[in-house]
Amino acid sequence: MNCPPTKQLLAALLMLASLNILNNRQAQAELKLPAIIGDHMVLQQGQKNPLWGWAEPGEKITVSVNGQTHTTTADAKGKWKVTLDPLKVGGPYEITIKGKESITLKDVLAGEVWICSGQSNMAWPVAASNDADLEIMTANYPKIRLISVPQVGTQEPQDTFNGKWEPCTPQTVANFSAVGYFFGRQLYQTLNVPIGLIDNAWGGSAAEAWVNRKRLEEEPAFKGLMERWQQTEKNYDHDKSMAAYNKRLDQWKTAVKKAKTAGKPVPRRPRPPRNPLTGNQRPSNIYNGVLHPTIGYGIKGVIWYQGESNASRAYQYRKLFPFMIQNWRDEWNQGDFPFYWVQLADFRSEKPEPADSDWAELREAQTMTMSKLPNTGEAVIIDLGEAIDIHPKNKLDVGKRLARWALAKDYGVKIVYRSPQYKSMEVEGNKAILTFDHVGGGLDLFDINTPVGFTIAGADKKFVNASAKIIGKNKIEVWSDAVAKPASVRYGWADNPILNVQNKEGLPLTPFRTDDWTGITAGKH
Incomplete structure (x- = not known):
């Protein structure tokens, strides 16, 4: 057929459109599952578990496992969902999903499922x-199952991701979250049930990136935060930033040649710009790209290690952190599931005299969250940090301290699980008498037989280093000859405090202050 050029073009476009429609229909018709649902997965035992996927709109879907069968119909967008009755702990089970096509999920276990979330200290690998x-060489635990969610930052909610469940082996554990693995391994060794671990941590991430944007925009407390980001979204030009970077790169290459010719040190290569619009700090970016594809999957709870990126806005974190937890709980529709976190470790240079600290204020905000929400807990690791490395390598004890919370609170194991915590203060002359809760077998000391880490101030708010003495199972006496009438006592109130109080089980005393004087991060958004 001879057609004028414009008609040939039109015919070609119509053909392409027809092919696209056909391909879309075929894609819609294909029976699909999200990555979180697949071979080797662990389903949370003792509760009903949703399973979902996509098929042709109106297609009848039947899901069968271990004698139970559930039927549903794909909606107008092709999505379907069923809810399995509780499965007995163990397995392996096979799950058959039938529509016009059929999928069989193999080697499925029923046990305990935990999400391992946060920033780089949670993402930090076993390796x-x-x-x-x-x-790594001893990580042969076929009943511990691992899955990792890739880092995708977007404002568009994602339905799935590139990943799969795998049994724990030396090969699969090496790049998995160390804190998550050690936590899960302790649960497995104690409970002897299958364990499923979902690692979705993203290094450097800010808490606001993990929250539904609509919720953030509706909350007046975050007006300043959202306005700041709206300006960034309006004004940032990544192409312009890359052009400026390429110019600096060319200048650097020239400088390198000159330096080599002159026998001088080579200058440092400039860093390329990070696009904040696709990064790990933009509100809701991680919620949409990382968390959303897993929301609704049956879990026991969450462990969390984050806060470094929010330390400069610690007062805001008092509201933001519990707000984030509640957002997750609301959208998971599983009630107040357990949520346990790691308090920030000691980091940065030690200071001989009392000083303000944004990290201390962030730790305080974390501790406050336990009184704001039920089924929450804090693993204190103020003794496990490294002054020159924000990523302390001892992840084993971190995982164990989180596991103590879960074992005691969720599985009925009779162990001490909580760090001692400040309760009250009485003043007698120039001495402050402090009383503590959750002391386990009693207050104790590490390394030396005198309590260290305390500072004291009068009404002038000028803190000095203080002397201290344990005077009972749950009491400490604090004083300084420089303060006649104590108004406040602080403990561990520094980026990297020198301290040594713990309980007899070895859990460190939670850093605290008895005052509520305005801190250095107040009002920062």
Whole structure:
């Protein structure tokens, strides 16, 4: 057929459109599952578990497992969902999903499922932690299952991701979250049930990136935060930033040649710009790209290690952190599931005299969250940090301290699980008498037999280093000859405090202050 050029073009476009429609229909018709649902997965035992996927709109879907069968119909967008009755702990089970096509999920276990979330200290892999060689070579736990969610930052909610469930082996554990693995391994060794671990941590991430944007925009407390980001979204030009970077790169290459010719040190290569619009700090970016594809999957709870990126806005974190937890709980529709976090470790240079600290204020905000929400808990690791490395390598003890919370609160194991915590203060002359809760077998000391880490101030708010003495199972006396009438006592109130109080089980005393004087991060958004 001879057609004028314009008609040939039109015919070609119509053909392409027809092919696209056909391909879309075929894609819609294909029976699909999200990555979180697949072979080797662990379903949360003792509760009903949703399973979902996509098929042709109106297609009848039947899901069968272990004698139970559930039927549903795909909606107008092709999505379908069923809810399985509780499965007995163990397995392996096979799950058959039938529509016009059929999928069989194999080697499915029923046990305990936990999400391992936060920023780089949760993402930190087994391979980079203490005794990595020994830990990896012995990681043969076929009933511990692992899945990792890739880092995708977007404002568009994602339905799935590139990942799959795998049994725990030396090969699969090496790049998995060390804190998550050690937590899960302790649960497995104690409970002897299958464990499923979902690692979705993203290094450097800010808490606001993990929250539904609509919720943030509706909350007046975050007006300043959202306005700041709206300006960034309006004004940032990544192409312009890249052009400026390429110019600096060319200048650097020229400088390198000159330096080599002159026998001088080579200058440092400039860093390329990070696009904040696709990064790990923009509100809701991680919620949409990382968390959303897993929301609704049956879980027991969450462990969380984050806060470094929010330390400069610690007062805001008092509201933001519990707000984030509640957002997750609301959208998961599983009630107040357990949520346990790691308090920030000691980091940065030690200071001989009392000083303000944004990290201390962030730790305080974390501790406050336990009184704001039920089924929450804090693993204190103020004794496990490294002054020159924001990523302490001892992840084993971090995982164990989180596991104590879960074992005691969720599985009925009779162990001490909580760090001692400040309760009250009485003043007698120039001495402050402090009383503590959750002391376990009693207050104790590490390394030396005198309590260290306390500072004291009068009404002038001028803190000095203080002397201290344990005077009972749950009491400490604090004083300084420089303060006649104490108004406040602080403990561990520094980026990297020198301290040594713990309980007899070895859990460190939670850093605290008895005052509520305005801190250095107040009002920062």
